[in-house]
Amino acid sequence: MxxxxxxxxxxxxxxxxxxxxxxxxxxxxxxxxxxxxxxxxxxxxxxxxxxxxxxxxxxxxxxxxxxxxxxxxxxxxxxxxxxxxxxxxxxxxxxxxxxxxxxxxxxxxxxxxxxxxxxxxxxxxxxxxxxxxxxxxxxxxxxxxxxxxxxxxxxxxxxxxxxxxxxxxxxxxxxxxxxxxxxxxxLRVGTFQFVAAKDQDDVLRQFADYVIARHDPALAGETNPYLSLLQAVSERQAALIAQWMLNGFIHGVMNTDNMTISGETIDYGPCAFMDSYDPDTVFSSIDSQGRYAYSNQPRIAQWNLARLAETLLTLIDPEPARAVTLATAVLDDFPQRYQQHWLTGMRRKLGLSGEQAGDLELAEDFLESMAGQDVDFTLAFRRLADSAMCQHAMAQRKSEWQGALMGKIA
Structure with missing residues (x-):
């Protein structure tokens, strides 16, 4: 051309x-x-x-x-x-x-x-x-x-x-x-799927080495760099999806070709920031089953990572059973990784200082109380901040009044 x-x-x-x-x-x-x-x-x-x-x-x-x-x-x-x-x-x-x-x-x-x-x-x-x-x-x-x-x-x-x-x-x-x-x-999970479908280990290894060199060069010296790559991508996606959820973002079409290896959000087609909080919110006219609903995004991310893991099995270990065991351990760890990122963010959104054992239950209860009440997701947290500022101002004014009154009595 x-x-x-x-x-x-x-x-x-x-x-x-x-x-x-x-x-x-x-x-x-x-x-x-x-x-x-x-x-x-x-x-x-x-x-x-x-x-x-x-x-x-x-x-x-x-x-x-x-x-x-x-x-x-x-x-x-x-x-x-x-x-x-x-x-x-x-x-x-x-x-x-x-x-x-x-x-x-x-x-x-x-x-x-x-x-x-x-x-x-x-x-x-x-x-x-x-x-x-x-x-x-x-x-x-x-x-x-x-x-x-x-x-x-x-x-x-x-x-x-x-x-x-x-x-x-x-x-x-x-x-x-x-x-x-x-x-x-x-580079996407779908890119790995395309390469793996060629069923040529040398091509797959060449591609995986390219991805490591581009996004995770420190992994090249690892004992099992391909398992480490899966762990790195899983960690990036756990952090990313947690941020989506914390900001009420709904991607809409979390297909494996729309999940990047870099951990960046890609392809803003049918997507939105949620208004009224509803965990079942869907933002895709063709997602009639709610596969990519807001609340499903962490689960779908784990599902997509499982598809990535499938492409890497022959590189992770030549013994299939061992490869599956190693990859499954990474996938099973995803919910905990995601929850850690999400809870850290929720503590900030709720204005919590430090960490306490009941923080997760408090955050979940707060969201549950919002569901079905037509409460704006973003403004709910803004009003918490406003209330905290108001309480602080009232406490400060009360202290000033008490100080003035004590001065008059003295």
Whole structure:
């Protein structure tokens, strides 16, 4: 396919390890050309964090790059291949149906970051879709990603949203758009599933070693680095899901292709922050069974990790029974890891100082009292803080009155 590579990079200096080391796990591809691109939103702070030329990217150069009309020098656009369990059913080949990995950059802190498009047209993995995106959902992903980042929740982030000048047919005719997404990587549980399905231990080992080198380099020296990788991913997901739950966030579609190895939240499709507290809240029009309901998210995370563990068994131990025993121990530990992260956060939300044996029961009782009462999840904790401040002010005023009265008596 024709590539419109440009020499002006605007600080985008690529080092594309995925393309270089993982042949067979992607299709080299180009974004579709768009007729009339215009910048809608540019994330200046994120661009600066990446070490990019912010001023240059705010010009027509940035619009040309983020629309896919021009490919920066050094980029190797590709559509990643992966599998996935979608609502519990396994699809052996999914892949980037409307996304492209433009390449990887190393930020000023030495962190490798993916730069990827969403909505940039058909790919070999589109499965009949048009590969396009519309402006509203791309702006929504930008906003939610930045909100998650501001809340301290690990997340992919949006670098830019560009209007393509195209009309995209959905429930009606809507303006087309492309979102540029930044992630520590786009490696997923589903990527492991795709590799493991090849049934080639050397390919699986090569891929697992790549993942370790990218996300957990210290594990390379472990006695069993692949078991340690499972433990590391489990820990990251326990911390992430706890933060989702503490902030009332409902992902909506926790398929295995939407669970990252890095522990970042990815793919803001049907998602929301819960208003009235209801543990059975679902935020996906196709989730009729409530598989991905708010309260189910920790359990689904453990289920997804079990699918990851299945792909690693032959690497964990050549003896199947031993491999299963070792992996199962990690999975069985997940609920406790999750609960530790969740309870630490709930202590802060409830204003508890220190730790006491009854803290878990107190937190659970508080949530139970909210259920069915149409109580706003976020404001309930805000009102606790307001009440505490009011009580403190009243106690201080009482002390002042007592002091004044004693002065008069003296």
């Amino acid at each position: 024709k590539s419109n590579t440009m020499n002006t990079s605007a600080g985008l200096v690529f080092d594309n390890s995925y393309a270089r080391e993982l042949g067979g796990l992607y299709a080299t591809w180009q974004a579709a050309q768009v007729p009339q691109a215009s910048m809608v939103k540019f994330n200046r702070s994120l661009a600066a964090e990446l070490g990019l030329d912010v001023t240059a990217l705010e010009t027509e150069l940035g619009t040309a790059i983020f629309s896919g009309n021009q490919v920066p020098e050094g980029a190797t656009p590709l559509a990643q291949a992966y599998s996935g369990h979608q609502f519990g059913r396994f699809s052996p080949q999914l892949g980037d149906g409307r996304a492209l990995l433009l390449g990887e950059v190393i930020d000023p802190l030495g962190r490798r970051r993916d730069i990827a498009f969403k909505g940039s047209g058909r790919t070999p993995f589109s499965r009949g879709g048009d590969g396009k995106a519309t402006l509203g959902p791309m702006l929504r992903e930008y906003l939610i990603g930045e909100a998650m980042h501001a809340l301290g929740i690990p997340t992919t982030r949006a670098l830019a949203v560009v209007n393509t000048g195209e009309a995209v047919l959905r429930e009606g005719v809507l303006p087309g758009a492309i979102l540029t997404r930044v992630a520590s990587s786009h």
